[in-house]
Amino acid sequence: xxxxRLFLGAVASVIAAAAIVAADKNEEGWITLFDGKSxxxxxTANENTNSFKLVDGAIVAKGERCHIFYVGDQQPFKDxxxxxxxxxxxxxxxxxxxxxxxxxxxxxxxxxxxxxNNTGGDWKKTGSxxxxxxxxxxxxxxxxxxxxxxxxxxxxxxxxxxxxxVVDYTEPPGKEPGKDFTRKIDQGTIAFQAHDPGSVIRYKxxxxxxx
Numbered sequence: 001x002x003x004x005r006l007f008l009g010a011v012a013s014v015i016a017a018a019a020i021v022a023a024d025k026n027e028e029g030w031i032t033l034f035d036g037k038s039x040x041x042x043x044t045a046n047e048n049t050n051s052f053k054l055v056d057g058a059i060v061a062k063g064e065r066c067h068i069f070y071v072g073d074q075q076p077f078k079d080x081x082x083x084x085x086x087x088x089x090x091x092x093x094x095x096x097x098x099x100x101x102x103x104x105x106x107x108x109x110x111x112x113x114x115x116x117n118n119t120g121g122d123w124k125k126t127g128s129x130x131x132x133x134x135x136x137x138x139x140x141x142x143x144x145x146x147x148x149x150x151x152x153x154x155x156x157x158x159x160x161x162x163x164x165x166v167v168d169y170t171e172p173p174g175k176e177p178g179k180d181f182t183r184k185i186d187q188g189t190i191a192f193q194a195h196d197p198g199s200v201i202r203y204k205x206x207x208x209x210x211x
Contacts, residue, residue, distance in 0.1 A: 041072030051194035061194035092199035093120035127166030
């Protein structure tokens with residue numbers, strides 16, 4: 001009887017702890033965009049669609065250039081926080097796009113790419129806002145999961161890697177979209193990049209909080 005009471009007490013404690021975690025997430029306003037079981041709410045560009053696969057609860061990018069866009073009900077995002085758990089294999093290159101929009105082919109013209117690249121050939125490393133604010137030293141390591149945290153509020157973009165601020169960018173006043181690319185803080189959706197066949201990148205635990 002004593003063992004049964006102890007067992008039931010332990011189960012109750014686990015359930016209570018899980019309820020607290022769920023309540024905390026709800027209170028914080030975080031929304032999961034990827035359930036780890038399907039690609040519901042996501043859409044690949046109309047090129048090299050087999051470059052993205054669902055493997056062990058992660059979106060795995062491996063293959064010729066392609067992008068997968070979040071097209072679910074929560075978008076567009078304007079002021080928000082985004083957290084994505086990421087893991088790269090050596091010499092991999094990829095990216096997480098914000099304020100972008102669905103595009104059938106090519107490199108996304110809209111929004112900003114936060115770089116995912118620890119040891120790839122491109123010198124612009126993980127956490128860079130590609131071609132806006134570039135960093136030369138990666139704040140993460142291949143073969144290890146890290147959290148890439150992007151905060152967009154007003155005219156400011158902050159990128160953190162495992163809680164370390166890598167980039168803190170303030171858009172200058174009066175900036176206008178370019179003729180060919182619209183790298184301007186505005187609003188849009190989120191996308192992941194498959195860069196090339198030699199790159200393997202895993203994305204999971206995709207969650208967002210609107211501000």
